[in-house]
Amino acid sequence: MSRRLGILLAAAALLGLPAVTTDPYWLHVLIMSALNVSLALSLRVLWNVGVLSCGHAALMGVGAYASALLATRAGTNPWFGIPVGAAAAMAVAVGLGYLSLRLRGIYFVLVTFAFNEVFFLVMNRWRDVTGGPSGIIGIPRLPGLPPGRVPYYYLGLALLGLTIFVLRRLERSHVGRIWFAIRDADLRAQCVGINTVFYRVLAFVTSAVFAGAWGAFYAHYQRVVAPTDFTIWQSVYVQLYMIVGGAAVFVGPILGGAALTIVTELIRATGPLVSVIYGLLLMSVMLFLPGGLVSLRAGLASVRWRPSSKPTA
Amino acid sequence: MALYLQIAVNGVVISCLYVLVALGLNLILGIMHIVNFAQGTMYMLAALTLFVLNVVVGLNYFVAGLLSVMVIAVLGLVMERLFFRRLRGQFLPSLVMSLGLVLVIEGIAWMNFGIVAQAIPPVFPGVVRFLGASVSRERLVIIAAGLILIAGLFLFIRSTRAGKAIRAVEQDPEGAVLQGIDLDDVTRLVFMVSFTLTALAAVLVAPTLALDPSIGETPLLKGLVIIVLGGMGSVTGTLLGGFIIGFTESIVGTFYDPVVASLVSALFLMAVLIFKPSGLLPYRM
Numbered sequence: 352m353s354r355r356l357g358i359l360l361a362a363a364a365l366l367g368l369p370a371v372t373t374d375p376y377w378l379h380v381l382i383m384s385a386l387n388v389s390l391a392l393s394l395r396v397l398w399n400v401g402v403l404s405c406g407h408a409a410l411m412g413v414g415a416y417a418s419a420l421l422a423t424r425a426g427t428n429p430w431f432g433i434p435v436g437a438a439a440a441m442a443v444a445v446g447l448g449y450l451s452l453r454l455r456g457i458y459f460v461l462v463t464f465a466f467n468e469v470f471f472l473v474m475n476r477w478r479d480v481t482g483g484p485s486g487i488i489g490i491p492r493l494p495g496l497p498p499g500r501v502p503y504y505y506l507g508l509a510l511l512g513l514t515i516f517v518l519r520r521l522e523r524s525h526v527g528r529i530w531f532a533i534r535d536a537d538l539r540a541q542c543v544g545i546n547t548v549f550y551r552v553l554a555f556v557t558s559a560v561f562a563g564a565w566g567a568f569y570a571h572y573q574r575v576v577a578p579t580d581f582t583i584w585q586s587v588y589v590q591l592y593m594i595v596g597g598a599a600v601f602v603g604p605i606l607g608g609a610a611l612t613i614v615t616e617l618i619r620a621t622g623p624l625v626s627v628i629y630g631l632l633l634m635s636v637m638l639f640l641p642g643g644l645v646s647l648r649a650g651l652a653s654v655r656w657r658p659s660s661k662p663t664a
Numbered sequence: 665m666a667l668y669l670q671i672a673v674n675g676v677v678i679s680c681l682y683v684l685v686a687l688g689l690n691l692i693l694g695i696m697h698i699v700n701f702a703q704g705t706m707y708m709l710a711a712l713t714l715f716v717l718n719v720v721v722g723l724n725y726f727v728a729g730l731l732s733v734m735v736i737a738v739l740g741l742v743m744e745r746l747f748f749r750r751l752r753g754q755f756l757p758s759l760v761m762s763l764g765l766v767l768v769i770e771g772i773a774w775m776n777f778g779i780v781a782q783a784i785p786p787v788f789p790g791v792v793r794f795l796g797a798s799v800s801r802e803r804l805v806i807i808a809a810g811l812i813l814i815a816g817l818f819l820f821i822r823s824t825r826a827g828k829a830i831r832a833v834e835q836d837p838e839g840a841v842l843q844g845i846d847l848d849d850v851t852r853l854v855f856m857v858s859f860t861l862t863a864l865a866a867v868l869v870a871p872t873l874a875l876d877p878s879i880g881e882t883p884l885l886k887g888l889v890i891i892v893l894g895g896m897g898s899v900t901g902t903l904l905g906g907f908i909i910g911f912t913e914s915i916v917g918t919f920y921d922p923v924v925a926s927l928v929s930a931l932f933l934m935a936v937l938i939f940k941p942s943g944l945l946p947y948r949m
Contacts (some may be wrong), residue, residue, distance in 0.1 A: 403756055450938045456755060457699055457896075458941050461888060465933040468885060472927040587763050594760060623774035630767025634747065637761045 365508055369501045378500040382572065384612040385507040386565055389514040391592035391604030393561035396518060398598050399527070400554045401534035402455060406463030407562055407589045409470035412581030414440045414563030415570040416474065419487045422571070429493050433567040440563025441556055448552035455537075467583045474578040486577030493571050503572050510568060514561055519601060521557065530554055584626070591629055595636050597643025606644050666796035671914050677803050679910025680810025684865035685883040686890035686902045687817055688858035694834040694897045695854045696748065698758040702765040703862055704884025708877055709769060710736045710863035711870040712777060715784055725787045729867040733860055740859030744852055752851070773877035781874035806868050813864060814903065817857075821899060826853060834897065885926065886913070889933040895943025904944060 369378070394407050417439035418432030451462040474481045481487065496502040521527055532540045533547050541547050570576050596607020611632075615625055640646060685707060692700045710732050717728035743765065751758040788801040821827040832840040833850045841847055865883070873879060890909050894901025909929060916925040936943065 403759070451934075454937065454941055457693075457697075457759075458937055460759065461699065461892060462934055462937045464888070465930045465937070468930040469927060469934065472923055472930065476923050476927065584767070587767070590760065590763070623771040626767045626771035627775070630764045630769075630771060633764035633767065634761060637751065637757050637764065638747070641757065 362512075366505075369504060373499070373501055375500045378504045380613060380616045382500070382504055382507045384609045385511040386569060387589070387592050387612045388605050388608035389511055389561060389565050390589045391596065391608040392514060392518055392601075393558040393565075394589050395593050395598055395601075395604050396521075396530075396554050396558040398593065399522065399530045399534060400551050401537070402452070402459050402551065402554070403590065404463040404555070404558070405460055405583060405586050405590075406467040406470075407558070408581045408583070408585035409463075409467040410440045410444065410559045410562040411566035411569070411585075412470055412474065412576075412578075413443050414566030415576045415581070416481060416487070416566075417563070418567035419490045419570040419576050420480070422491050423487060423489060429491050429571050430495075432571065433564050436567030436570070437560045437564035440559040440566065444556045444559030445552065448555040449548075452551040452555060453548055463586075464583060467581075467586055471578050471582055474581070481578075484578060486575060486580075487570075488575045490570050490574045490576065492574065507568070507572075510565070514565075515605070518557075518561070522601065526550070526553065588629065591633050595632055595643055597645030599642060600645050603643050603645045610644065667918075669795055669797040670799070671918050672911075673797070673799050673803060673807075674918070675907075675911035675914035677806050677810075677910075678913055679907045680807060680814065681865050681869050682883060682886045682890055682910055683814055683903055683906030684810060684861050686887040686894075686906055687814070687899065688862040689887045690891045690897065690899065690902050691830070691854050691858045691861075693891065695830065695851055696752060696758060697755060698762065699888065700858075701759070701762040701884065702743075702769070703858070703887060704880030704882075705766045705769045706736055706739070706859050706880070707862050707866045707883050708773065708880030709739070710866035711873065711875055711879060712773060712877070714867050714870050715782055715875050718784055719782070725784075725871075732867060733863040736863035737856050737860045740855040741852060744855040748855070749848070749851065770877055770880075777877050779876065781876045783874060784871045786871050800872075802872055806872075809868055810865070813861065817861065818899065820857075830854060882926065885933075886929055889929045889936075891943075892933055892941075893936050893943055895946045898943065898945050901943055901945035 365381075368381070390407060390411065394404060397404050414436030418429070418436040421427050421432050421435055422429045447462070447466060451459060454462065474486075475484050477483070493503075493506070496506070522530075529540070529545055529550050532545065533550055537547055569580075592608040592611055593604045594607070595611060596605065597603030611629070615628070618628075620628055636643060685703060689700060689703050692698065692703075713732035713735055714725075714728050717723045717731055718725055721728070723731070747761050747765070748758060751761055786802055788805050790801050791798040792801060792804060793799075821830065829840070829845045829850050830853065832843065832845055833847065837847060840850075862883075886909055890905040891902055892905075893908060894903070894905030909932070912928060912932070913922075913925040916928050
């Protein structure tokens with residue numbers, strides 16, 4: 352009950368925020384938090400089947416470039432770009448997934464690592480289509496939205512809500528159970544008749560759809576996309592949001608994505624300093640807090656409150 | 665004719681460099697079962713240390729090179745002790761740890777080194793003319809030293825007691841422990857040898873490079889392609905894979921450009937992983 356109340360209060364606070372401040376800088380920080388939280392949540396879908404991807408930024412890039420190209424070259428309605436971006440990332444994930452998700456562990460990490468590198472190099476090199484290193488500029492705003500950042504803020508919130516809702520429902524559904532079963536005992540899952548490759552690909556495709564849709568949103572929000580937005584290190588940052596927050600539970604990536612994005616802005620870190628701080632965080636979480644930030648709460652709860660029922664997932 | 669000779673010499677130079685880095689990656693992979701993404705970072709750090717000692721402090725190239733290799737080897741020991749030992753056997757956490765190390769070290773390097781590429785003055789200036797091709801002395805030295813180092817590592821792994829211990833742990837850690845092999849000793853040794861090889865490669869090649877904190881990324885990528893292509897854990901496979909990738913890069917780099925060469929390598933990596941994940945010369949126990 353109190354948990355539901357907390358979620359409602361948080362949602363109300365986020366919805367009411369523009370009434371208090373419309374400072375474009377902070378709205379921007381919150382929009383980027385929504386983006387990072389969603390990316391981390393969608394990456395966790397794959398993590399739930401026991402697979403780590405180093406190519407999430409590239410999948411987001413596929414969505415961003417698809418939507419940006421459609422709007423700037425073909426001149427179609429930018430709203431159309433969001434489903435197209437999602438579909439493009441999905442198509443890539445179906446192909447890549449079926450080819451490579453027979454492999455797990457280090458092999459899949461390397462395939463996605465190479466995929467991200469290929470994406471980056473192609474976007475850098477194929478100047479005629481992608482604009483090369485300087486990327487695509489002059490991407491139109493989403494039409495029909497009033498000017499300013501506030502509409503994008505609400506759109507971001509809506510997309511975030513949708514992402515959370517769908518992924519949460521999926522995780523608690525029949526499919527979600529199968530994913531966890533594959534993660535915990537692959538062979539046993541096969542023995543009871545689960546097509547593990549299919550369900551791993553399904554997890555990859557699900558995570559790609561959200562990455563692609565958010566990529567398209569990003570393109571029409573920033574109105575410029577460049578290859579450096581989608582490097583392997585961006586993929587590692589998404590892993591970081593998920594792992595530092597705590598990959599084992601659903602709120603982990605939400606906490607990690609929001610906290611890291613906002614704290615980075617608060618301390619006004621840029622470029623190399625961000626990388627040093629993130630790296631140190633990643634290393635300390637691995638060494639001292641393998642469960643991520645959410646396990647801090649579990650640790651406190653065992654001291655101060657009645658131990659709650661078994662944590663989900 | 666001269667062009668082909670030039671391509672061949674370049675191919676051997678690049679192959680030697682990548683094989684050294686890939687052997688380092690492969691050693692750690694064999695013992696820890698992780699890909700150490702920080703290998704390229706160590707390469708970069710060795711080259712930058714050499715630059716600082718050689719150009720800024722003004723030490724002789726050989727002294728500076730020796731010192732920088734020693735620094736990296738000690739760093740390997742420290743990292744193993746502080747970060748990797750307690751994660752041994754945990755595949756994803758160790759992998760994530762190595763990514764964290766890359767972020768920290770490269771970030772620090774960018775903050776201190778700046779974005780202007782630097783150069784180390786050539787150590788063996790001049791060119792050798794041969795069959796109409798002109799090959800710089802520098803490159804010949806790299807080839808000779810690289811081949812000696814590779815042969816040395818082969819002998820070490822094949823014939824010495826320590827090398828046998830490493831292979832034993834690779835094949836069956838429990839069995840090795842039962843034979844009285846100290847797992848911690850072997851892991852320490854592997855990190856030290858692996859980092860030393862990478863640092864030596866960097867010190868050899870540094871005078872021919874424009875140095876900045878991003879130079880480690882290419883050897884890392886190529887090293888990954890090579891160990892996958894050759895077969896993870898297989899030392900002979902690494903050698904074969906290294907020469908295939910080195911020559912591919914030399915040829916593609918000459919006729920197109922280095923970006924296309926990197927692209928080809930990354931595609932190669934994906935293709936091998938997808939169609940033949942065991943590599944060309946699968947490692948057999």
